[in-house]
Amino acid sequence: MLSDEIYQQLAALVGDKKITREATELSYWGKDSTSLIANAAAIIFPQNIEQLQAVVQLANREKIALVPSAGRTGLSGGAVAAQGELVVSLRDMNSxxxxxxxxxxxxxxxxxxxxxxxxxxxxxxxxxxxxxxxxxxxxxxxxxxxxxxxxxxxxxxxxxxxxxxxxxxxxxxxxxxxxxxxxxxxxxxxxxxxxxxxxxxxxxxxxxxxxxxxSPENLTVLLLAVPSLSALLQVLAHFQAGMELTAFEFFSEQALQKVTTQLQLQRPCDEVGQYYTLIEFEAKDEAIVDQAMALFEQCLEQGIALDGVMSQSQAQYQSLWRLREEISSVLAQWQPFKHDLSVPPSQQGEFLLEVEKIISELAPQYQVIWYGHIGDGNVHLNILKPDELNKTDFDLSCKLLSEEIFKHLASYQGSVSAEHGIGLLKKDYLHYSRSDLEIALMKGIKQQFDPNGIMNPGKIFS
Amino acid sequence: MLSDEIYQQLAALVGDKKITREATELSYWGKDSTSLIANAAAIIFPQNIEQLQAVVQLANREKIALVPSAGRTGLSGGAVAAQGELVVSLRDMNSxxxxxxxxxxxxxxxxxxxxxxxxxxxxxxxxxxxxxxxxxxxxxxxxxxxxxxxxxxxxxxxxxxxxxxxxxxxxxxxxxxxxxxxxxxxxxxxxxxxxxxxxxxxxxxxxxxxxxxxSPENLTVLLLAVPSLSALLQVLAHFQAGMELTAFEFFSEQALQKVTTQLQLQRPCDEVGQYYTLIEFEAKDEAIVDQAMALFEQCLEQGIALDGVMSQSQAQYQSLWRLREEISSVLAQWQPFKHDLSVPPSQQGEFLLEVEKIISELAPQYQVIWYGHIGDGNVHLNILKPDELNKTDFDLSCKLLSEEIFKHLASYQGSVSAEHGIGLLKKDYLHYSRSDLEIALMKGIKQQFDPNGIMNPGKIFS
CATH class of the missing domain: 3.30.465.10 (Uridine Diphospho-n-acetylenolpyruvylglucosamine Reductase; domain 3)
Structure with missing residues (x-):
């Protein structure tokens, strides 16, 4: 932890009001959106790059570990001060x-x-x-x-x-x-x-x-209900071959049910699918809208889509997107165990089915919710905690499950963290996506930039 | 240089026919498209990654410097074996x-x-x-x-x-x-x-x-003659605001004259400009072609274009592009001193005029030819050698000129090598674009990947 003397030296760099070690501030600023517990020594708010540099120089002299802190919305613990570090918040450098x-x-x-x-x-x-x-x-x-x-x-x-x-x-x-x-x-x-x-x-x-x-012109979204994962991937291929897309997202019927129930929203269409897609494009002119409608109808004819709706207004565009964007916060009440996986898009179908098989064999009592950016090979896997299980036991069993899932992921040369980073939570899994040689090179590179090892120590690798 | 014993060890790795030290082969394979002189010890042609790895491992044991060699079309000497290195050609690994x-x-x-x-x-x-x-x-x-x-x-x-x-x-x-x-x-x-x-x-x-x-659809090119550099940049802004472009190239009247004269090609339009643009776009439908024509006519009305021609066929598309693509090889007979510069696009107008001023003040006898990728901030500066001057004196005076040009470039935070790399020829100028700290970090990183310093030593930095 930080001595009073060093705390005073830090305060002298940024001003008394821009540093704190008040307990509620420490627990607030010391963590991100994970459930990890903060254990920060102090929080400092540099006002400009000169102050920031002075803090880093002092930290080098005194060998103080620093945790850079931004919006603290991370999902891997990258911004968690878990070992008595000084949190350096960039909040005030915001011009x-x-x-x-x-x-x-x-x-x-x-x-x-x-x-x-x-x-x-x-x-x-x-x-x-x-x-x-x-x-x-x-x-x-x-x-x-x-x-x-x-x-x-x-x-x-x-x-x-x-x-x-x-x-x-x-x-x-x-x-x-x-x-x-x-x-x-x-x-x-x-x-x-x-x-x-x-x-x-x-x-x-x-x-x-x-x-x-x-700026994109007249962004429009087409929500389709699809009967299966393989149909979903066929819809993706069909639309990608037929027009330029700005987004291709998906979520499962279970995700939709939870969002519509919790937020008291209407279901988007009559038919019930196994999955739903949100296909976004720029409706620059009538020809493009017609093309999207034609592709949609072909999907209906081929039986790879069951139903659908295209946004006709900005309000409808927003409300269709809301069904996708609220999933993460709605699921929070089930304290889900999350993974952010990617495999090459062509491998997704096979991979997702394998993951479902692993979970249904090893933990049939767990509910699995899929959603994410299937258009680019990145899916978010959420395993919901059953009410009757305590969080520690649940997390422990999910860690065992994870090892099985990651063994399969590695055989597809996939990523254990497509976009959420490694932080603290994914460190044990890094070796499934990066070789020992890569990790050794990363450590050597860190040594060049951070010879005293004060920058976010223990994150990504130990 | 390589001992006979090591030469034989290398030959044993790839086969006798895949290594040579015959003099004409050495001078051919030992250099790139610059006028630097090859001084290679031998040329080796691994057939697969296993052989390549074995060569590198042997080179580590014996501390043999290696020069990786690909198509040898480089313009900065990156693939030149100037110090008795072993050239490793990737030519045969071509599946x-x-x-x-x-x-x-x-x-x-x-x-x-x-x-x-x-x-x-x-x-x-x-x-x-x-x-x-x-x-x-x-x-x-x-x-x-x-x-x-x-x-x-x-x-x-x-x-x-x-x-x-x-x-x-x-x-x-x-x-x-x-x-x-x-x-x-x-x-x-x-x-x-x-x-x-x-x-x-x-x-x-x-x-x-x-x-x-x-695949792009129906690529079409619009060649415009423009009266000045500032008009050229206005044409660029006008077209970028008005439609999506796939390329925006330029060249000077002097470049056009040399290409049309040397290759006996027709001039593309009646009016003589100071510069010419090649504006390429996908003519997906009539509306896009109309839009391009409208933008062109607006440029004529505003006096920022003097004349122009739009390709009506694949053959015409090719022949208009040829006027731009042949410039480099046509200029070769003047043994030009070349720079490949970039500044942020918004700074180009001012920067180019300053460079012209520097050259006209310090070396008014030198002819300057501009061409390149002005749409992305990257221009190729070619200073032609007057017939009466020998190459050594010319290069020496161009090096002095270069220092002046690069001092100005640095004040625009520009790049001394936008796309040609540093190799051997631009090494002395690297510090104009990269700080001492950046260069020190690069050296530290190289140490991680290449601890014995056998990979292309002396290229980029010493």
Missing amino acids: IKQFNAVDRTVVCEAGVITADLQAYAEQQGLYYPVDFASSGSSLIGGNISTNAGGIKVLKYGMTRQWVAGLKVVTGAGDILDMNKSLLKNNTGYDLQQLLIGAEGTLGFIAEATMRLTR | IKQFNAVDRTVVCEAGVITADLQAYAEQQGLYYPVDFASSGSSLIGGNISTNAGGIKVLKYGMTRQWVAGLKVVTGAGDILDMNKSLLKNNTGYDLQQLLIGAEGTLGFIAEATMRLTR
Whole structure:
């Protein structure tokens, strides 16, 4: 833990009001959206990159472990201070600093809220396309550190693709100013790619130049009820061959039931499917809408879709999306054990059926809820805790299940964390997706950026 | 140089016919498209990744410096064996191994020729969009090692964006099998990004999983003559705001004159501009063609275009592109001093005028030819050697000029090598685009992958 003397030195760097060790603050700021327990020594809120650098330099001198903290919406414990670390919150470094209309770039401090960047882009007649349920509270610095994905990856890619430049305070306390918005810059190793997705283990993202793009026109969503997983994948192939999509999401009948019941929402269509798809596209003109309708009708004729509805207004578009976006928060009351898996899209059908088989054989009493970004190979597996089971026993049995699931995942060369990162919760599974050699190289690289090992120690790997 | 004993050990790994030290072979295989002189000890042609790994392991034991060699079309000396190195050519590892229609991926060995991958994609009804003048001889492994760009970056990005997985033999002789075609994989540092653009200093690209995409429909090109650089940039802004483009290239009247004269081609339009643009788009339907015509006419009315022609056939499309693509080879007879520069697109106008001013003040006798990918901020500067000057004196004076140009470039935070890489020729200029800290981190990273420093030593940095 932190001595009083060091606490005072830190307070001198940022001002008394920008550091705290009050117990309720520690437990609030010391954790993310997982159920892990915070054990933070103090929380500090630097106001600018100079203060941030001074904190990191002091931490190097005094060998203080730091946990970078952004919107704390993570699901793998990457921002949890579990071992008495100093939490460094980027919350107050939240200005949008420079917009360039020709280059379509904007410089953001790390603490800018995702939704604020989206709104800013819209004011400029442009679009920031990385979007997900927690966009109202997640921060850009956290998005970059976890290479956030979300619901539009199919068309727009991950956060990685939207970073044009990064200003970082490395673990050694140096400022690294990379790329500066160039589209083309083949001058040695592309170091900024290492920081993207490093979960704060190499340094702090202080500032980022983000790319913006053309606003999509008249986004429209088609919800289809489908009879089976194989039908779902056929619908995906049929639509991908037939038109350009901006999103292709799915969820199960069980997920729909829980969301409509809990939130007292109407079911979207008459027929009951095993799964539902949300197919989003830009309805730029009538021809595109006709094409979507034709594809939908072909799916009905082939029996791979049972029913469906296309949004006719912005309100209907929002309410159809709500059925998908509320799933995660509605499921929270069942304290689900979550996995965020990906396999190559062509392997999904086989893989999902295998996972269901494993669970139904080893734990037939557990309810499984699937949803996610099936268009890009990424599914969210949620195993609900039965009421009669306590959380510890449930988690323990799910960990045993996980090992079985991951053995199969590894045979498909899949990812144990498609978009949520490794943090603390997925560390034991990292070896299913990355080889010993890769992990050894990561450790060697960390040593270059963070020689004293003060940056988020114990996250990703030990 | 290589002892007879080691030469025999190498021959035992690949077979007598797959290694040579015959003088003409050494000078042919020991260099790339620069005028640097080869000084290679031997050339070896591994037939598969096992042989490649065995060569690297032997090189580690015996401390033999290796130069990875692909299509040898590089313009920075990255594949030149200048210090008695062993050249390892990937030429014979050239199979296209696996195609997956659902994932739209194809596994290529490093020696697959770019044009062969493009043709293979076309046979599958798909498209490999990275394209440039040397696509007929460049190899995929080389494209990845230099993160090749080219004429379609505006829409499709660089090679980096099309790599879904990489199999590498590291400098330490280990096999690193990364990502395996996943679209989403947030499991620690994205190591494959380091290998992309590393110019063979970390290891050998042995095999890559490349993404393919939808084939563009009816590509059409609009060539415009424009009166000035500022008009050119206004035309770019006007078209970018008005429609989706697949390419936006430019070249100067001097470039056009040299190409039409040397190759006895017709000028594309009556009016003489200071610059010409090639604006490419998908003419999917009549409305898009009308839109392009309307934008063109608006440019004429505003006086920012003087004249123009739109391709009406595949043959005309090809012949208009030829005016741009032949520039580099036509200029070769003037032994030009070349730079491959980028600044943020919004800074191009000011920057180009400054460079012209520097040259006209310091070397008014030199003819300057501009062309390149102005749509993405990347211009190729060619300074022609006057006949009366010998090459050594010319190069020396151009190096002095370069320092002046790069001081200005650095003030725009530009890149000293937008797409050609650093190799040997741009090493002295690296510090204009990358900080001492970045270069130190690169060296530390190289140490992790290549502890004995055998991989392409002296390239990028010393």
